[in-house]
Amino acid sequence: MADLDPLIHAPARLQMSALLAAVTEAEFATVRTTLGVSDSVLSKHVSQLSEAGYVKVRKAALDGRQRTWLSLTREGRRAFAGHMAALEALVSTARKAAE
């Protein structure tokens, strides 16, 4: 059974990972709006996941302005899938025990 990943476990980082797992890359502002957090809070979570090698940060110009694009690395995708599997196993075990 996969283990819970403490780096992904925090709600904001879990939601960011879920968003990035569904796309190839997403703009920082889109992630911030979807998660409903401030720039500084998101930056902090991005740094943590980036330092762990889970998130790749890319700067690129769009409409003449510098934008930040985020994507999950292969390791990040693997960690997210493992974390989701662990959560699902936890829920499923509890359901079986309740039956």
Added chain:
Amino acid sequence: MTDADAAAAALMDARRVQAEIVEKSQCPPAMHLVFGGLMGALVAAQGGSASVVFGVEGVVMLAAVILFLRTRRRLGFFVNGYRRGRTRWAVAALLLVFLPAMALAAWCKLERGLTWPALALGALTFVAGTAASWGWRRLYQSELAAGPANAA
């Protein structure tokens, strides 16, 4: 709150975020027709002269880049068509039609001097491209709906 409750809440959060992405990434049905049209044009162009082939290829490439940039700007995210997962079945099915159609259309023109097979194969590829684009979208939606772990 038990560990299982917290786990269920976390799964719900992840599902909600991915459902939002699916909702945002909805595209008008005309976009599937445009994609099919671009694929069909590449095949149909094989029936023309070299300048027609290169001209159409240039226009299709330019249109693809414009579509990519516009979509990315509008959505604030991008989903690669060749991403891992069940969507690759739609890509594989399209390539199974597109590549032989291109080769056959070019062969008919170069070896037999026939133009009509390229047009017919172009029409077939248009239908296949439109269907593959629509199918890709359905598979993407169903993959995310099946659970966040499937998206990774």
